[in-house]
Amino acid sequence: MAPVRRTLELFYDVLSPYSWLGFEVLCRYQHLWNVDLQLRPSLIAGIMKDSGNKPPALLPRKAQYLTKDLTLLRHHFQVPISLPKDFFSVILEKGSLSAMRFLTAVHLDCPEMLENVSRELWMRIWSRDEDITEPQSILAAAQxxxxxxxxxxxxxxxxxxxxxxxxxxxTTEAACRYGAFGLPITVAHVDGQTHMIFGSDRMELLAHVLGEKWMGPVPRAGHAKL
Incomplete structure (x- = not known):
């Protein structure tokens, strides 16, 4: 008898670079583990407000650490993250409401395109320092x-x-009910139990919960870089 397929829900916002790391890892593993990966576009601003949390960029020491952290993670995860030049404007002023509404519309009407469009929006903001708020920017990413x-x-x-x-x-409220205080969160449904795992750096813990093998953020030798 074939083992029961487990469901993973990934709640994410393209404003979060750590969401991009978690997204890429789960996209790489979805065909290696016995899981059904479901992408859940959410709004990190709503989660922050609901939980009383604050963006790391508002705390000077966290902001300083984040810069160094993402530089190391770029190579470790093989994801081409680069900080936008006007980091605070992008994170604190422009936000991601239009982009996340667009991904929600894609999810509803063209779910097969959700992975690729999400990735391209991350590429725009976190790799090429391009806009994701204007209609023409969103259309360019989608196409x-x-x-x-x-x-x-x-x-x-x-x-x-x-x-x-x-x-x-x-979807944002669902993430809050699971206990989210930021993004990404991965919610694993295993043997009638629900496990919420925060961040992109606890994927080995997710593997443990699933009873699957963790092979690092790039599980196959020669995995194509983005």
Missing amino acids: KAGMSAEQAQGALEKLSTPKVKQQLKD
Whole structure:
């Protein structure tokens, strides 16, 4: 009898570089572990507000550490992270509401494109220091990720619809109910139990919960770099 397939929910926001690391690791492992990976676009600002947490960038020592941390993680995870030049403006002023609503619309209408579009938005903000807030920026990301112009425009036109706004709110609130105080969180559903794991640096703990083998952030030799 085949083992029961476990479900992993990844709650993420493209404003979070650590979400990108966790996202790439789980995308690499989803075909190696006996899991069903479900991507959950969420709004980190809503989670921060609900939990009373503050962005690391607001604390000088954390902000200083974050810069060095991401430089090391870039090589360890083989993910091309680079900090935007105007870091505080990107994180604290521009935010990611439009981008996350767009990913929510993609999730609803073109779920097969969600992984690629999410990755391209991360590439824009965290690798090429490009905008993710303006409509043309979002359309450019979607089309580069493989969406047709018609699909991308259709998703963009739904950003302010009650359905999309409610779905993003519901997903964010679901993350909060699981205990999120930041992103990413991975929620593993195993043998009738639910395990919430925070961050991108506890994937070996996730492997332990799943009873799977952890082979590092790049599990296969010669894994193609982004």
